[in-house]
Amino acid sequence: MSSNEANTAENFIHHKITHDINQGLNDCNVITRFPPEPNGYLHIGHAKSICLNFGTAIKFNGHCNLRFDDTNPEKENIEFMNAIAEDVKWLGYSWHEVNYASDYFEQLYNYGVQLIQKGYAYVDSLSAEEIRQLRGTLTEPGTESPDRNRTIEDNITLFEKMKNGAFADGSYVLRAKIDMNAPNINMRDPTLYRIRRAHHPRTANNWCLYPMYDFTHCISDGIENITHSLCTLEFEDHRPLYDWVLTQLQFPHHPQQIEFARLSLEYTIVSKRKLHLLVEQGHVSGWDDPRMPTLAGLRRAGFTPKSIRDFCDRIGVTKKDSWIEMGVLEHSIREDLNASATRKMAVLKPLRVVLENYPEDTCEQLTANNHPQNDQLGSRTLPFDQVILIEQDDFAEIPPAKFKRLTLNGEVRLRNSYIIKCHGIIKNEQGDILELRCTYDPDTLGKKPEGRKVKGVIHWVSEKHSLPAEIRLYDRLFNVPHPESEEDFICALNPNSLEVINGAKVEMSLANSRANEQYQFERIGYFCVDSKDSKPEQLIFNRTVTLRDTWK
RNA sequence: UGGGCCGUCGCCAAGCGGUAAGGCACGGGGUUUUGAUCUCCGCAUACCCAGGUUCGAAUCCUGGCGGCCCAGCCA
Numbered sequence: 249m250s251s252n253e254a255n256t257a258e259n260f261i262h263h264k265i266t267h268d269i270n271q272g273l274n275d276c277n278v279i280t281r282f283p284p285e286p287n288g289y290l291h292i293g294h295a296k297s298i299c300l301n302f303g304t305a306i307k308f309n310g311h312c313n314l315r316f317d318d319t320n321p322e323k324e325n326i327e328f329m330n331a332i333a334e335d336v337k338w339l340g341y342s343w344h345e346v347n348y349a350s351d352y353f354e355q356l357y358n359y360g361v362q363l364i365q366k367g368y369a370y371v372d373s374l375s376a377e378e379i380r381q382l383r384g385t386l387t388e389p390g391t392e393s394p395d396r397n398r399t400i401e402d403n404i405t406l407f408e409k410m411k412n413g414a415f416a417d418g419s420y421v422l423r424a425k426i427d428m429n430a431p432n433i434n435m436r437d438p439t440l441y442r443i444r445r446a447h448h449p450r451t452a453n454n455w456c457l458y459p460m461y462d463f464t465h466c467i468s469d470g471i472e473n474i475t476h477s478l479c480t481l482e483f484e485d486h487r488p489l490y491d492w493v494l495t496q497l498q499f500p501h502h503p504q505q506i507e508f509a510r511l512s513l514e515y516t517i518v519s520k521r522k523l524h525l526l527v528e529q530g531h532v533s534g535w536d537d538p539r540m541p542t543l544a545g546l547r548r549a550g551f552t553p554k555s556i557r558d559f560c561d562r563i564g565v566t567k568k569d570s571w572i573e574m575g576v577l578e579h580s581i582r583e584d585l586n587a588s589a590t591r592k593m594a595v596l597k598p599l600r601v602v603l604e605n606y607p608e609d610t611c612e613q614l615t616a617n618n619h620p621q622n623d624q625l626g627s628r629t630l631p632f633d634q635v636i637l638i639e640q641d642d643f644a645e646i647p648p649a650k651f652k653r654l655t656l657n658g659e660v661r662l663r664n665s666y667i668i669k670c671h672g673i674i675k676n677e678q679g680d681i682l683e684l685r686c687t688y689d690p691d692t693l694g695k696k697p698e699g700r701k702v703k704g705v706i707h708w709v710s711e712k713h714s715l716p717a718e719i720r721l722y723d724r725l726f727n728v729p730h731p732e733s734e735e736d737f738i739c740a741l742n743p744n745s746l747e748v749i750n751g752a753k754v755e756m757s758l759a760n761s762r763a764n765e766q767y768q769f770e771r772i773g774y775f776c777v778d779s780k781d782s783k784p785e786q787l788i789f790n791r792t793v794t795l796r797d798t799w800k
Numbered sequence: 801u802g803g804g805c806c807g808u809c810g811c812c813a814a815g816c817g818g819u820a821a822g823g824c825a826c827g828g829g830g831u832u833u834u835g836a837u838c839u840c841c842g843c844a845u846a847c848c849c850a851g852g853u854u855c856g857a858a859u860c861c862u863g864g865c866g867g868c869c870c871a872g873c874c875a
Contacts, residue, residue: 257813320874431804460874564813568805572824575811576811578824
């Protein structure tokens, strides 16, 4: 496994592994796995698990496998497998092996037979509904199935017939024979195998018998010699079953399952079922819609792998249910982009400014640094002439308190250019401001004016020498911090999560920008060239995140 | 009300019997041709509550209170 910097953050799992190593367990090896079910796209919650699993392996000089948990053919497909693999690579990790639970179907079946032979599993003809009724409740014990004491020989025969397609879907299941009185419901003779005539993305129609998660996962971990099987809290109750299967099978290698809290991020959702719904009902443009918390969506919005890894590092790993504020993710991406993004100027909502004392046919080439702190990023040329465009918000006829921008008879610095002063406002009959009449001070290029202080700096572009662009302003997908707990989470969608700006103008140097390239549009935010829709003749930029703004 | 897990600053999170790290957020000062960045300062006499053990407790014990998960032939 290669990768970037391993995480620096310590957590309780690392402490536990360090302890294991000090005890000489697993010959001091650390082998983890990231086991997604290919039934959807990876999201920010998976990123936490990926960073934990791969990061832990890197930290302890071990390795991590990518393993598709493809035991439910009705929900899984190749498109998701490909997207998942791509996202893991994009995040910056390399797996030791890529495996599929379906690769183990034959072995799994044989382990099923072994369990029967040991008297630890039986074929049950009860229907799903009957099994549910006999399972008991949280406070009442379950009841044993009439089939529970079938002979081993009969069980073997029936299981083989199940495999060979002798029975209809749902007519029989293989169950573990544990304890119908167990206080842990997962131990009340859980189902191990079900009959399902479904086309599997990898094994096609070779099987009509599919193993359940609880049977599959522990054995897959065992086969791969996983030392630490990290999963989320809801599997805590399954650990006794995980251990039971491996113990009854006398597995030569018995991985240790350790649970941690899944990620919950405010103002978004990480439920795959609900993400599916957003896509299917068209509330977003797809799994890679920049508003989606999917890695594909975050990538398209302009989030970098580094920022996501940094985010995962910051939030920590514990067993406590928690909600992370969006501000943490925003901080991570701003920190990365502040250092790496070249600066540009873009005017989202243009206001025409005519510089009355600037020669009409002249256009000078000003020089602007691409980064205020990093000279290595070089500089560029900015055409400057008589008519420029500034942001409508950067002018106020009646300025609010502490307004540091342009006002009538006021002065302001044009970023990378001269200081200008406004003398007149031209309006239409409705009173809308159409144009500003200003003058520029030729003695203020690259120097401070004598005897007066101009505190405001605004961005601009030349009207004639600028490019039209579509700018997509993305905002949080939901209006409430915890949409998952809403009765109908769809109602909590933020209707203003996307604002498309069509009349924007950006500086000429952006003409050659390529898909995914990232910039800071000064004073506005970080943007990237949309990977799908942007064309050289029709540039489209996505807002990744705004600049931090402490002015209200 | 059975079982499992969790409770330290607004949000995360260190801490593992020796007297509350850090990050985000927030408030204030400085620098600044981005109201950005950077920088400096502030921000839990207090660790869910109540008892107890101890010279000493967020850490150990007892009892409460609060929250999350489990009754798929999903993972």
